[in-house]
Amino acid sequence: MTISENAASIFTASIFNICEGSLWLLIGFVITIRFARKRPVRSFYWLLPAAFIVFGVSDFIESKTGAFWRPWWLFVMKTGCVAAFLLVAFLHQRITRRKG
8 A cells, every 4th residue: 555545545444534523413413403302311320411422422533542441531431331332222111121
């Protein structure tokens, strides 16, 4: 791979991360608006839009660093978001089973 091909690849990955981060932010804000209009919402559900927004911000940071594991705290940030997604899914599943 030549230097120009490598630069183009890095640029493409950076653009992709910016687009992906924008998508996660949009999803987070849309969920926030929906939850704000719908009453009541169980408190743990509020983890979901927060996690999407933080995940979007982490993608913007990743677009500058070039890797999700560099710096180390970026990896921790992303792992925390995934843990929040899984926790909300688990709690939602538990509630749904009790009702059904």
